[in-house]
Amino acid sequence: MSTLILTLPLARSGPATEYPYTLSPDGHNATRHARASAALLPAMGRAASEVVAVVPVRALSWQRVTLPPGISLQSPRLRAVLEGLLEERLLDDPAQLHFALQPGARPGTPAWVAICDRxxxxxxxxxxxxxxxxxxxxxxxxxxxSDGP
Structure with missing residues (x-):
């Protein structure tokens, strides 16, 4: 599977915004590294291709939470639960933020939450x-x- 891995710019995106990218024909070996605007990124025409967007470390905040027992990760209440767990630690209004739980997070155990501007x-x-x-x-x-604070 061919993969286009690109880094999202910290500044707001515009037509001239350039994305650093890496192209891999098999998802393991890089064949090209460059920068290009979104319109000039390499074409990914095959059905078995994937675009991966990388969020820069400077755009993220990480917080450790323990999800309450009984909450389903598919629950519509999950966002409200996360907002409640994080409200004292956030500098911005939670409505302006995007939350992403670490893969494999389970209720009752500590998990990392990635937070960025929505x-x-x-x-x-x-x-x-x-x-x-x-x-x-x-x-x-x-x-x-994932095994420590």
Whole structure:
């Protein structure tokens, strides 16, 4: 599967915004590293291709929480639960933030939550989608170890 891995810019996206990217024909070996605007990113025409957007470490805040027992990760209440757990630690209004739980998070055990500006993330992803490069995955540039605070 070919993979286009690109880093989202910290500034708001515009037509001239350049994305550093790496292209891999097999998802393991890089064949090209460059920078290009969204419109000039390499075409990913095959069905078995994937675009991965990387959120820069400077755009993220990480907080450790313990989800209450009984909360389902698919529950519509999950966001409200996270807001309640994080309200004293956030500098911005929770409505302006995007929360992402670490993979494998379970109720009753500590888990990391990645937090970033919701409008920035939405604009960044929409710019890529408009250029024909919708990300299949959004990943952090760097994440804390899952076994410690």
């Amino acid at each position: 409008a920035w993330l939405r604009e960044s992803l929409q710019a890529l989608e408009a250029a024909g490069h919708p990300p299949a995955r959004v990943v952090p540039e760097l994440a804390p170890a």
